[in-house]
Amino acid sequence: MPESWPPSPFHVGISGWTYKPWRGVFYPPGLPHRRELEHASRRLGSIEINGSFYSLQRPESYAKWHAESPPGFVFSVKGPRFITHMKKLANVEAPLANFFASGVLALREKLGPVLWQLPPSLGFDAARLAAFFAQLRRSTYAAAALAARHEERLTDRALTVADADRPLRHALEVRHSSFEVPGFVELLREHDVALVCADTAGKWPMLDDVTSTFVYVRLHGAQELYVSGYDDPALERWAGKARVWQSGGTPDDGRTLAPPAAVRERDVFAYFDNDVKVRAPFDAMGLSRLLGVGVPEAADTGTVLQP
Structure with missing residues (x-):
């Protein structure tokens, strides 16, 4: 298991890590629940925090x-549904x-992008989106300054300082x-917000357009939402797309709506x-290995971490 993750442009992981069915399958039998993040974070280089959504x-x-x-x-962090689903960004x-x-x-230096997931009931409204994007903070110092304006009910449980000033995407x-x-797509590019390429078994839009300095992919299942897995050919395809995105291109095996973005890694x-x-x-783990950021195959079933 890695004691640290070396720098890489590829960050592959899972959405959340606390799932009862994973115990005894991905998590070794007998692994204390409090050690699950420790286990997962030594097999994958990134995790999307989804408890923050709820x-x-x-x-x-x-x-x-x-x-x-x-x-x-x-860590990527999922923005609250109170903002996206209840307030609908307004x-x-x-x-x-x-x-x-x-x-x-x-999360300090481990803070990655913030994900905002809109509900299926919310359609495209350019003015609404632009107003929301204008309120997003683009650095940790700016986010800390906004945090200081939190509601009074959070006074005893608020963090309003950042240890350093880092970009916030x-x-x-x-x-x-x-x-x-x-x-x-043009609106996202204007505000430097990444369009999530989401594989949702055909239920919702899946677009390959690049709209920011990074690419964000969510793989919910190709055949059955949240259920079906990805076989080796499917993982090879996604690895190929990831390499194209990383090198500055736009994959030609998907759907795009606008001219390609400028070429940059x-x-x-x-x-x-x-x-x-x-x-x-x-x-x-399979996609990680294909992109050269995975742990060795033999490490997948390593011994149980001791309490």
Whole structure:
């Protein structure tokens, strides 16, 4: 198992890590639940935190996750559904402050992109999106300044400082067909927000357009949403797409809406969310190996971490 993850433009992992069916399959029998992140973060170089989508977490939780993962590990953080699904991106200055005050900045150098997932009921509205994008903070110092304006109810559980000033990047996942217009891609590029390429078994849009300095991929299952796994040919295909994106190109085996972005090397983040049948961690390890960032095959079934 790696004591640290070496630098790489590829960040491959899973969406969340606390799933009961994974115990005894991905997590060795007898592994204490409190060691699950330790186990996962030594087999994969990145994880998408999804508990933050359902409720505000606490600074001590983020600090704990930072401490439990090895150097070089990266977390993406999913923005709250209160902002995306309930407020539908409108009048969210206070909720954004609360989110950044909830402890996100405790991830320090391991903080990767923030993911904003829109609900299927929310269609394309350029003015609404532009107003939301304008409120997003693009550095950790700016996020800390916003966090200081959190609501009073968070006073005893807020973190409003950053240990250093680092870039803060954002990605947007959409689930309504009205977004399938060139103007949407152009708007994302104008605001430097990454368009999530989401494989959702054909249920929602999947676009390969590059709109930022990085690419964000979510793999929910090709045949059955959240259930079906990715076989070797499928993983090879996604590895090929990731290499093209990273080298500055745009894959030619998918769908795009706008002219290609300027050629430049990019980071690629890819997360598997097909967790129902415990496919996600193994598919993620498979894609990691194809991209040269995985642990050796023999390490997959290593001995149980001792409590």
